Amino acid sequence: MNSIEVNNLTKSFGKFTAVNDISFTIEKGQVFGFLGANGAGKTTTIRMLCGILTPTSGSASVGGFDITKESNKVKNIIGYMSQRFSLYNDLTVEENINFFGGVYGLEGTTFVERKKWVLSIANLEGKQNIITKSLPGGIKQRLALGTAVIHKPDIVFLDEPTSGVDPISRRSFWDLINSLASEGTTVLVTTHYLEEAEYCNNIILIDAGKLIAEGNPEKLKTDYIKHNILEIECEKPVEAMELLKNQDFVIDTSIFGNNIHVSVQSKTTTEKQIVEFLEKQNSIKVTAVDEITPTLEDVFIHLLETNKKKIA
Amino acid sequence: MLRRISAIVKKEVRQLKRDIRLLFVMFFFPVFLLMIFGYAINFDVKHIKLAILDNDKSIMSRDFINSLLNSEYFDLVNYIEGYSEVDSYLDEKIAHCVVVIPNDFSKKIYSGQVVQIQYLIDGVDANTAAIIRNYVTLATLLYNKNILSMMLTGQGIYVSTPVSLEPQFWFNPDLNTTKFLIPGLIAVILIVTAVITVALSFVREKERGTMEQLNVSSLSSIELILGKTFPFVIIALINAGFILLAGYILFGVEVKGSLILLFITTLVFISASTSIGIFVSVIADSQQFAFSLATFLSLLPSVILSGFIFPIDSMPIIIQIITNVTPAKFFIEILRAIVLRGVGLTAFWEEVIYLIIYTIILMSLSTLINKKRAQI
Numbered sequence: 081m082n083s084i085e086v087n088n089l090t091k092s093f094g095k096f097t098a099v100n101d102i103s104f105t106i107e108k109g110q111v112f113g114f115l116g117a118n119g120a121g122k123t124t125t126i127r128m129l130c131g132i133l134t135p136t137s138g139s140a141s142v143g144g145f146d147i148t149k150e151s152n153k154v155k156n157i158i159g160y161m162s163q164r165f166s167l168y169n170d171l172t173v174e175e176n177i178n179f180f181g182g183v184y185g186l187e188g189t190t191f192v193e194r195k196k197w198v199l200s201i202a203n204l205e206g207k208q209n210i211i212t213k214s215l216p217g218g219i220k221q222r223l224a225l226g227t228a229v230i231h232k233p234d235i236v237f238l239d240e241p242t243s244g245v246d247p248i249s250r251r252s253f254w255d256l257i258n259s260l261a262s263e264g265t266t267v268l269v270t271t272h273y274l275e276e277a278e279y280c281n282n283i284i285l286i287d288a289g290k291l292i293a294e295g296n297p298e299k300l301k302t303d304y305i306k307h308n309i310l311e312i313e314c315e316k317p318v319e320a321m322e323l324l325k326n327q328d329f330v331i332d333t334s335i336f337g338n339n340i341h342v343s344v345q346s347k348t349t350t351e352k353q354i355v356e357f358l359e360k361q362n363s364i365k366v367t368a369v370d371e372i373t374p375t376l377e378d379v380f381i382h383l384l385e386t387n388k389k390k391i392a
Numbered sequence: 393m394l395r396r397i398s399a400i401v402k403k404e405v406r407q408l409k410r411d412i413r414l415l416f417v418m419f420f421f422p423v424f425l426l427m428i429f430g431y432a433i434n435f436d437v438k439h440i441k442l443a444i445l446d447n448d449k450s451i452m453s454r455d456f457i458n459s460l461l462n463s464e465y466f467d468l469v470n471y472i473e474g475y476s477e478v479d480s481y482l483d484e485k486i487a488h489c490v491v492v493i494p495n496d497f498s499k500k501i502y503s504g505q506v507v508q509i510q511y512l513i514d515g516v517d518a519n520t521a522a523i524i525r526n527y528v529t530l531a532t533l534l535y536n537k538n539i540l541s542m543m544l545t546g547q548g549i550y551v552s553t554p555v556s557l558e559p560q561f562w563f564n565p566d567l568n569t570t571k572f573l574i575p576g577l578i579a580v581i582l583i584v585t586a587v588i589t590v591a592l593s594f595v596r597e598k599e600r601g602t603m604e605q606l607n608v609s610s611l612s613s614i615e616l617i618l619g620k621t622f623p624f625v626i627i628a629l630i631n632a633g634f635i636l637l638a639g640y641i642l643f644g645v646e647v648k649g650s651l652i653l654l655f656i657t658t659l660v661f662i663s664a665s666t667s668i669g670i671f672v673s674v675i676a677d678s679q680q681f682a683f684s685l686a687t688f689l690s691l692l693p694s695v696i697l698s699g700f701i702f703p704i705d706s707m708p709i710i711i712q713i714i715t716n717v718t719p720a721k722f723f724i725e726i727l728r729a730i731v732l733r734g735v736g737l738t739a740f741w742e743e744v745i746y747l748i749i750y751t752i753i754l755m756s757l758s759t760l761i762n763k764k765r766a767q768i
Binding site: 183187 | 396604
């Protein structure tokens with residue numbers, strides 16, 4: 081069963097098209113990654129799916145409800161958390177939970193139970209009287225998620241939930257997301273941390289409002305990258321990359337830390353060619369050349385580059 | 393629905409309790425305005441500084457001077473010695489008014505001729521100058537009457553004044569401007585505090601991103617508005633009661649009419665003010681802008697255009713039409729009717745209906761703008 085179905089969804093603001101003819105489906109209980117650069121149209125799409133923005137054309141259903149005609153029903157079954165962790169900083173932890181519980185009309189034992197649950201996932205048991213402002217980012221993030229799903233929604237939208245949070249908190253936050261999904265909640269999460277995309281069951285990538293790739297992480301790596309990727313460790317990596325970019329045997333280049341990733345057609349011939357090219361012709365010393373399995377980052381950089389060329 | 397509204401009310405009250413600054417504004421502002429308007433604004437002209445150049449220095453001239461000084465309206469500054477000093481008294485504002493009595497004052501009166509007395513009045517403040525002129529004219533008339541009857545009595549003729557005026561001022565017998573101002577003051581204070589607090593309360597949620605969270609929730613806008621404004625309406629009502637009490641204790645203004653009617657009409661007015669606050673919050677995205685806009689939209693019209701100080705009837709027609717932008721205009725009419733005149737609903741039902749229509753129009757406008765802006 082599909083939790084979310086999006087058909088040719090488009091949103092324009094005047095002449096600017098923020099979301100351009102996007103279609104995808106999300107199955108129940110999936111963690112669905114929504115990737116793209118800032119301004120690619122991720123937030124606009126989420127806002128449409130939450131029923132606060134009306135699409136210019138196209139349609140979508142969330143939990144079986146039409147987002148334009150039944151936006152009130154949609155709002156009852158979704159949870160939403162933005163990158164701003166929308167909690168009231170001047171209220172205590174418990175007051176925040178009470179407020180959101182009240183907003184969703186929770187009462188009696190259900191409410192007591194859910195409050196306990198939120199406190200436990202945020203590791204705030206016994207600390208409910210702390211003013212929210214003084215909580216560390218990672219804890220605030222978990223509390224924000226807890227209050228966003230206090231009413232046990234079928235579907236949760238997380239708009240860059242991990243921005244501005246340290247790596248360890250991010251890791252444990254993803255464990256929390258996965259445990260929500262394992263209980264049957266559908267999670268749509270946007271991020272621009274590409275390593276986080278690996279935790280998703282399915283991913284779509286959008287660029288300038290258009291969908292440019294979709295599938296599970298493994299499929300993306302094999303489907304979109306037909307060539308080999310070499311990791312080169314050398315002196316002056318930036319300079320070396322610029323030089324390599326214009327060579328015939330090179331398809332694509334990018335910098336990863338101090339290394340260069342180079343996409344090439346065939347492995348054996350070009351490995352030598354590169355070393356020769358850099359050391360002999362440009363006297364840049366090469367320490368190592370290894371073939372690597374592509375990361376999602378390689379895939380996306382490749383896709384974004386090709387898309388850019390296509391537009392140009 | 394009640395569960396949700398009460399959750400919002402509780403949240404607002406808790407936030408308010410921790411927001412010392414806003415609390416201060418809400419409770420200090422009314423006291424401050426009450427003091428300023430109650431004590432500083434006073435249109436009663438008393439204790440006019442008077443200087444006298446008495447060239448006659450006779451018993452008659454002294455009598456005349458005493459007739460002026462016997463009232464509380466004039467305070468003698470000094471007797472001026474020569475005509476050359478008169479200019480400097482007015483220039484340096486030592487006196488507001490200089491009376492010049494000619495040297496043949498008593499002689500002319502005894503011989504039955506007309507005496508001309510010169511009054512030099514500082515005309516910079518036209519309002520005060522006009523009042524001074526009225527006072528001296530009255531004082532002179534009274535003096536004339538006494539002289540006449542005295543002279544006629546000396547000739548054995550007794551006269552009585554043919555027409556005697558006895559004006560009685562209803563509703564404000566002492567013609568005390570403070571009494572007139574208190575109802576207006578209640579309106580101004582209520583509208584200013586209601587508009588600012590409501591606007592800030594909504595815009596703060598926008599600024600901090602929590603509004604988005606509420607928009608995505610299943611909360612309806614009616615629930616949100618009722619929940620968020622309820623605490624401020626209660627505070628506004630408390631403030632209104634407080635100003636009435638202060639008006640009674642400090643300025644002796646009593647409520648002559650029905651308290652229930654007063655309560656209901658105040659509630660209607662607060663709704664109208666709240667709708668302005670919501671209108672501001674729909675337009676403004678930052679608390680700073682919201683505060684400026686709220687102050688501008690509430691304070692200025694309610695002080696200048698509401699008839700609080702300046703009578704609307706004496707404004708040009710175009711301005712009179714513009715005065716309808718402030719609900720304070722209508723509430724002041726209602727308040728003066730209830731508090732000062734003690735009359736019932738028949739005297740001001742039109743104003744009540746106008747306030748209700750005003751609220752509906754502004755709320756619909758806000759909803760419309762909000763819907764438009766939400767799509768951006």
